[in-house]
Amino acid sequence: MNGVPGRDDSWHRLHPLSPVVRSGRGVLAVLAAVGISSSSAVDGGSRWFDLVLPAAVGIAAVVGWLVTRWRLDGVTLRIESGLIRRDSRQLPIARIQAVDLVRPFLARALGLAELRVRLAGSSDADGRLAYLTEQAALELRARLLAAHHGMDPATPEPAEQIAVVVPTGRLIGSVMLSASGSAGGLVLAGIVLAFVSPAGLAAVAGTLLWWVISCVSLVWRRVSEQYGFTVAQSPDGIRIRRGLLGTVAETIPVPRVQAVRMIEPLLWRRVGWCRLEMDVAGSPGRDSADGGARMRKVLLPVGGRPQARFLLATVIGDAALELTRPPGRARWKAPLSYHFLAAGHDDTLAVSVTGRVRKVTTWVPLEKAQSVRYVQGPLQRRLRLASVHLDAAGHVRAEFRERPQDQAGLLVGELAALSREARRHQDAPAGYHPTRAAEPVTVPRQAASVASPVNAAQSEA
Amino acid sequence: MSAEPMSAEALSAEPAEALSAGHTGAMSPSPRLWRMRRAEVAAAGVVLAGIVGTAAQLTAGPAAAGAAAAGVAACTVPALWFARNRFRSWAYQERDDDLIVERGVMVRRLSVVPYGRMQFVDVTAGPVDRIYRLATVRLHTAAAASDARIPGLEREEAARLRDRLAALGEAKAAGL
Numbered sequence: 001m002n003g004v005p006g007r008d009d010s011w012h013r014l015h016p017l018s019p020v021v022r023s024g025r026g027v028l029a030v031l032a033a034v035g036i037s038s039s040s041a042v043d044g045g046s047r048w049f050d051l052v053l054p055a056a057v058g059i060a061a062v063v064g065w066l067v068t069r070w071r072l073d074g075v076t077l078r079i080e081s082g083l084i085r086r087d088s089r090q091l092p093i094a095r096i097q098a099v100d101l102v103r104p105f106l107a108r109a110l111g112l113a114e115l116r117v118r119l120a121g122s123s124d125a126d127g128r129l130a131y132l133t134e135q136a137a138l139e140l141r142a143r144l145l146a147a148h149h150g151m152d153p154a155t156p157e158p159a160e161q162i163a164v165v166v167p168t169g170r171l172i173g174s175v176m177l178s179a180s181g182s183a184g185g186l187v188l189a190g191i192v193l194a195f196v197s198p199a200g201l202a203a204v205a206g207t208l209l210w211w212v213i214s215c216v217s218l219v220w221r222r223v224s225e226q227y228g229f230t231v232a233q234s235p236d237g238i239r240i241r242r243g244l245l246g247t248v249a250e251t252i253p254v255p256r257v258q259a260v261r262m263i264e265p266l267l268w269r270r271v272g273w274c275r276l277e278m279d280v281a282g283s284p285g286r287d288s289a290d291g292g293a294r295m296r297k298v299l300l301p302v303g304g305r306p307q308a309r310f311l312l313a314t315v316i317g318d319a320a321l322e323l324t325r326p327p328g329r330a331r332w333k334a335p336l337s338y339h340f341l342a343a344g345h346d347d348t349l350a351v352s353v354t355g356r357v358r359k360v361t362t363w364v365p366l367e368k369a370q371s372v373r374y375v376q377g378p379l380q381r382r383l384r385l386a387s388v389h390l391d392a393a394g395h396v397r398a399e400f401r402e403r404p405q406d407q408a409g410l411l412v413g414e415l416a417a418l419s420r421e422a423r424r425h426q427d428a429p430a431g432y433h434p435t436r437a438a439e440p441v442t443v444p445r446q447a448a449s450v451a452s453p454v455n456a457a458q459s460e461a
Numbered sequence: 462m463s464a465e466p467m468s469a470e471a472l473s474a475e476p477a478e479a480l481s482a483g484h485t486g487a488m489s490p491s492p493r494l495w496r497m498r499r500a501e502v503a504a505a506g507v508v509l510a511g512i513v514g515t516a517a518q519l520t521a522g523p524a525a526a527g528a529a530a531a532g533v534a535a536c537t538v539p540a541l542w543f544a545r546n547r548f549r550s551w552a553y554q555e556r557d558d559d560l561i562v563e564r565g566v567m568v569r570r571l572s573v574v575p576y577g578r579m580q581f582v583d584v585t586a587g588p589v590d591r592i593y594r595l596a597t598v599r600l601h602t603a604a605a606a607s608d609a610r611i612p613g614l615e616r617e618e619a620a621r622l623r624d625r626l627a628a629l630g631e632a633k634a635a636g637l
Contacts, residue, residue: 095636120603281603367635370578371607374571381569393603416573420558423577423635 009073018131019061021107030054070129072143074153077117079129091127093147095119097256097280098297101137101249108246113137117144118295120281120393145236145251160234163314164300164307168227170273174302175222177267179215186211226301233314240297250297256280257315258368259392260299262308262361269359274308276300278315281393295394316363321351329383330402343400345415348422350390352398364390364398366415367422374412376405388412390419487554490595494551494613497593498544506537553611558633560600560626562609574609577633578602582626584619598622 030053068081077091100116107113113134117127132140142157190208193201227244237253257278264274276299300311323342331338336356343352345366353361369390376386386408388400400411510533518526546566554561559575579600586596596619600609614622 369575370602370604371575371609372573373607374569376569378567389606391602391604391607395605397604397606412571412573416559416575420575423575426635 009071011069011071013069014065014129015112015131015133015136016065017110017112019058019065021104021110021112021131022064023057023061024106027054027057030057072140072153074147077127077144079127089127091117091119093144096144096148096253097295098250098252099141099144100251101141102246103134103243103248104246107131115140118280141251145253148253149236158235160232160239162230162232164229164231164303164311166226166229166301166303170302171226171229172223174268174273174275175219177271178222178265179219181267183212183215186215222301226298229298229301231300231311238299238315240299242301252278252280252297254315257365258394259362259364259396259398260312260316261363261396262312264359264361266357268302272304273302274300274305275302276308276311279392279394279396296396312363316349316365321346321349323351323353326385326402327404330385332383333379333385333402338402341401343398343403345398345418347418350398350400350415352400354399354401362396362398364392364396365422366390366419367426368392369415369419369422372412372415372419374408376408381405388415390415487552489553490548490551490611490613491615491618493593493595493615495545495548497589497595497613498548499541501589502537502540502544506533506540509533548613551612555622555625560609562611572607572609574600574602574607575633575635576626576629577635578607579626579630582623582630584623586616595619598626600626 063083064081067083067086068079070077070079072078075093077093078088079091080086080088096117097120098118100118102114102116103112104114107130111134112131114128114130115132115137116129119127129137129140131137138157142155143153145157146155147153186208190201193204224244225248226242229242230240232239232241237251237256240248240250240252242248258281259279261277261279262274263277268274278297278299280295280297299315300308303311321344323344325342326334326338330341334341337354339356340353340359343350345351348366350364350366350369351361353359370393371391373389373391374386375389380386380402384405385402386405388403388408388411390398390400392398400408403411510530513533514526514530517529543566547564550564550566550569552563558577559573561571561573563569563571580603581601583599583601584596585599590596594616595613596616597610597612598614598619599611600607602609611622
């Protein structure tokens with residue numbers, strides 16, 4: 001309707017079909033409920049009454065669409081919405097943490113897409129433009145990211161280089177392998193119970209069945225969420241595309257990555273698989289289950305170690321650090337997890353390995369450290385051990401566990417000083433001086449990417 | 462290391478020994494915090510003794526009531542000792558670039574929070590705090606785990622700290 005929205009800085013509406021898509025599922029559910037209730041009604045009298053609710057939902061959606069408008073004026077994206085409680089949001093483009101393009105099934109069928117702009121501390125509802133035409137959404141994303149990197153918003157979307165594509169077979173295999181642990185346990189429990197007392201099996205059959213169903217639905221959700229997982233590298237950030245029925249395309253500027261975790265569950269280790277997750281600053285404690293909404297983004301749902309190493313190098317630079325292990329007396333404190341416990345750091349990066357069944361390796365760039373903590377419990381004091389935690393934004397942290405007490409004391413000071421230095425390197429904090437970020441800074445990286453100054457310290461790593 | 466209580470000077474001992482010396486010394490909460498904690502423990506002891514004593518009176522008789530009340534009263538002594546150690550364990554130090562907060566008796570914690578990482582500062586004072594003219598200052602960062610909380614500050618000190626932290630936070634702000 002607007003030609004090409006976003007090219008000028010006038011106000012724009014969302015796509016006229018948005019209310020249909022937004023209320024589509026709700027109206028269908030209400031209609032289904034009405035259908036059930038009216039079919040079970042004794043007399044077919046007050047039929048008009050049944051239609052009030054869906055009509056109200058529909059009207060509310062249309063009104064919601066009518067009063068919502070957005071506009072892009074160089075440095076901020078403004079979204080106004082609400083009829084009774086007028087809501088005007090200003091999203092500074094320099095503070096963007098990630099831009100997601102979400103296409104639920106219905107929207108995809110109609111050629112629409114939702115754009116989600118994520119800022120630190122914003123909730124799910126903030127920065128949502130639902131829905132735009134696919135073309136307009138792609139164009140707006142390109143403009144936002146170009147402006148974020150301090151370039152002319154009219155710059156066309158830079159070319160990308162596909163880094164990793166997760167084959168469907170491997171994805172299904174990995175999900176089955178994760179599910180097979182619990183499923184195998186269930187089947188075993190069922191068989192044992194069947195031998196011991198068939199009556200008992202009948203009693204718990206309902207629960208078992210429920211578990212099996214939830215297992216299957218979990219497998220389905222994981223596969224459909226991460227189907228066709230593609231990671232691509234481009235100068236404006238890491239791009240991730242995934243999804244079977246509804247698709248999600250995420251773009252995360254590399255300097256916005258707060259921490260990366262590599263997870264190797266017990267059964268996957270045999271096959272040499274691992275999973276990579278990266279954390280982006282968001283509102284703490286509001287990780288929703290919705291795939292597009294959480295701030296913990298999957299960087300690689302399943303992959304071999306070489307793939308993981310390659311992606312790590314792209315996101316946080318050289319990640320091969322020398323790790324040190326806690327002293328032998330730490331076995332008394334951590335008899336199980338001692339097996340993998342290790343940690344290390346250099347001038348720009350801290351790494352820790354924790355977990356026994358589920359081995360987790362966490363990388364936190366020191367410039368992203370929010371605080372450094374020294375923690376010593378009673379048992380640790382008896383053993384002259386202490387832990388040092390390096391917190392990154394959100395819930396992730398590198399844990400230097402069970403270090404000798406005197407070393408841990410030194411480590412606190414060292415990490416605090418190193419992260420102070422690392423912060424100094426990121427001299428123009430894009431998050432706080434939107435105007436200063438306006439000049440492009442070229443960083444010699446792979447494919448000579450253009451990145452915000454925050455990246456400078458990182459690529460030295 | 463022994464389990465004996467930490468005092469403010471613990472900041473200059475390990476583990477903070479490794480931290481380069483700041484420009485101000487270690488500070489601790491107001492002595493009124495100890496008075497407040499003492500009053501709280503005593504009040505809790507009296508209430509609990511009353512409840513237990515009444516229950517014993519109703520079920521077993523006055524002798525049992527007296528014994529029960531005495532038992533509860535005896536329990537307040539270790540509670541007071543613990544509260545005392547806890548009070549003593551609190552210490553904080555404002556350095557050039559970060560705030561250090563130390564606390565804990567059983568689990569000893571020391572947090573180093575850079576001013577630049579501060580998202581906002583909270584000053585709270587509950588009803589009991591207000592009786593003793595005390596306030597709690599809390600520093601929030603983008604990390605969920607970093608809790609730099611300093612309880613039992615005198616109001617003026619709390620206001621001073623708040624303003625200083627806010628000013629430093631703005632001056633040294635670093636983007637996420």
